[in-house]
Amino acid sequence: MVQIIESQYKEILARYIREQSEQNLYAGQRLSRQFLQENVQPEEVISMHKAALEELHGELPAEVWHSFDLLVEMMISYGMANRERQSLVKKQEELRVEMDLAAHVQDTLLKTDRPDVEGLDIGVVSIPSRAMNGDYIYFVYDDEGSAGVAVADVIGKGIPAALCMSMIKFGLDSLDNAAANPSEVLGVINRIVEKSIDDAMFVSMFYGKYNAENAVLTFGSAGHEPAILYRAETDRFEELRAKGLLLGVSPKAKYEDRDVQLRTGDLVIAMTDGVTEGRTEAGFIDQSIIFDMVREKKEAGAQEIAEYLYEELSRMQQADLRDDFTLVIYKKS
DSSP states (O other), X not given: OHHHHHHHHHHHHHHHHHHOOHHHHHHHHXXXXXXXXXTOOHHHHHHHHHHHHHHHOTTSOHHHHHHHHHHXXXXXXXXXXXXXXXXXXXXXXXXXXXXXXXXXXXXXXXXOOOOOOTTEEEEEEEEOSSSSOOEEEEEEEOTTSEEXXXXXXXXXXXXXXXXXXXXXXXXXXXXXXXXXXXHHXXXXXXXXXXXXXXTTOOEEEEEEEEETTTTEEEEEEESOOOEEEXXXXXXXXXXEOOOOOOBTSOTTOOOOOEEEEOOTTOEEEEEOHHHHTOEXXXXXXXXXXXXHHHHHTTTSOHHHHHHHHHHHHHHHTTTOOSSOEEEEEEEEO
């Protein structure tokens, strides 16, 4: 087969030298595809070209022939590097396909339904900075007017973080009690995380339970970013802080419950640090900027406010999110 290809190449080269036509170039392009099929290496093509020229124009100066020796050596190194590159590209493509599949499985397994609770408007945005999301939102609710929300952030990324999220979902599903207090929920999840994941991986979580009967939000935290409460009546913000270790640090960790009364127009914004630690070229985005954004859209629905915060903060960072962006807004209507 190699001899046939060499003969074909010499014939195409001879015609091109005589005519320099587009048809000759097209014939060369077609033959190059055959080179690929037969795995002909770049240095072999150079040697083939040199041999064909020697037969067609043997009177060329010796210096010209010596230049082909240099070109052959260069193509040997180029060919090796190119094969390594193609192998790496193939592996990267295989990894990308696997990550896309894993991300789809994650979306399917961790899907949660937004509750419909009287007197409460809920907005949600969760945007991963990469294929796999290290943040997690989960709702627990019942027909009695209780609506619990868990906002978690795994310290870690990729598939290990996604597997950890599955553990958290398993724990929340096992509770199956929207009326459970945050201290109980966080305690159960902490024991599951501590037993099930690597010692180097930890999880922060905010858990809030809203009671529609008295409009009280009971909340707790496992080392998570404090939620923000906006008081519509006074136009003031305050942080909802509660003591508690990160999930997975100690099986004996204790968590506290704290209550806050919500009034018409009040907003509770639970988020991950991808929201509060956004950066521009000038440095971190100041919390007061986020507060001003909330004030600007305070009359809008919870989902519109959530989407507005994401769009504006993303724009400020030139759409270059360095961390997963997740927030949940409870708005008392």
